[in-house]
Amino acid sequence: MKQETELIRLQKYIADCGVTSRRRAEVMIARGQVSVNGEIVTQQGIKVKPSSDQVVVDGKLLEYNSAAAKITLLLNKPIGYVTTMDDPQNRPLVKDLYRDFKERLFPVGRLDINTSGLLLCTNDGDLANRLMHPRYKFEKEYRITVAGRFGRNELQMLREGVVLDDGFARPLRAEIEHIDERRTILTMVIAEGRNRQVRRMIQTLGFQVTALTRIRLAFLTLDGVKRGGWRHLKKSELKCLQSLGEQA
Ligand code: URA
Numbered sequence: 001m002k003q004e005t006e007l008i009r010l011q012k013y014i015a016d017c018g019v020t021s022r023r024r025a026e027v028m029i030a031r032g033q034v035s036v037n038g039e040i041v042t043q044q045g046i047k048v049k050p051s052s053d054q055v056v057v058d059g060k061l062l063e064y065n066s067a068a069a070k071i072t073l074l075l076n077k078p079i080g081y082v083t084t085m086d087d088p089q090n091r092p093l094v095k096d097l098y099r100d101f102k103e104r105l106f107p108v109g110r111l112d113i114n115t116s117g118l119l120l121c122t123n124d125g126d127l128a129n130r131l132m133h134p135r136y137k138f139e140k141e142y143r144i145t146v147a148g149r150f151g152r153n154e155l156q157m158l159r160e161g162v163v164l165d166d167g168f169a170r171p172l173r174a175e176i177e178h179i180d181e182r183r184t185i186l187t188m189v190i191a192e193g194r195n196r197q198v199r200r201m202i203q204t205l206g207f208q209v210t211a212l213t214r215i216r217l218a219f220l221t222l223d224g225v226k227r228g229g230w231r232h233l234k235k236s237e238l239k240c241l242q243s244l245g246e247q248a
Pocket of ligand 1: 110111112113115195196197198199200212
């Protein structure tokens with residue numbers, strides 16, 4: 001059994017409180033958004049004692065309960081919603097789609113405002129951490145509508161990989177589903193989650209993405225979840241995500 005006096009890393013403490021994933025917590029620490037016992041902490045790696053230390057994030061005192069109920073939703077994000085928890089421009093927030101939960105459920109990773117589709121939202125910092133960690137290589141599949149004819153040559157170039165300003169990117173799979181004079185519909189599977197990665201990969205080849213939907217994450221699909229709707233993840237699905245992470 002865990003000792004009450006056990007020290008845990010600050011980013012884990014923040015993730016356990018359901019604020020965000022551990023990786024995002026590290027960013028919040030670096031930005032000076034976190035204080036411990038009244039002192040702003042920007043250094044990574046410090047440890048806190050849950051039974052006595054007072055951790056404040058963005059002015060809010062956190063309540064630690066490592067056994068708090070974990071909730072994970074699979075949501076079908078409509079376009080026009082942002083995946084941040086607050087928006088200075090007052091645009092619709094993904095969290096408005098599940099506003100009845102008193103728990104603080106945050107989106108796992110991000111989808112652009114103009115991207116729709118599968119997004120997990122959770123208060124389980126460990127799960128979020130695992131899903132976002134590049135080491136685990138969870139597959140993400142996108143349906144991409146591209147303006148104009150994206151032909152066999154372009155598909156071949158995409159499959160071979162493209163150079164982006166943050167490095168080389170190659171899809172695990174890419175297929176043309178439909179092509180006509182006006183548009184091409186592709187599906188593409190990637191294992192990374194770099195910022196605007198799919199749009200940038202297509203743009204590098206001289207094409208514009210006109211619609212983008214995430215249709216799969218690992219074995220999870222949007223089946224039965226309408227636009228703007230969500231469902232709870234089943235226990236078996238959570239177990240499976242866990243074991244996929246462990247195999248990596
Ligand atoms: N790639 C993008 O370009 N945008 C997203 O929202 C997700 C992946």
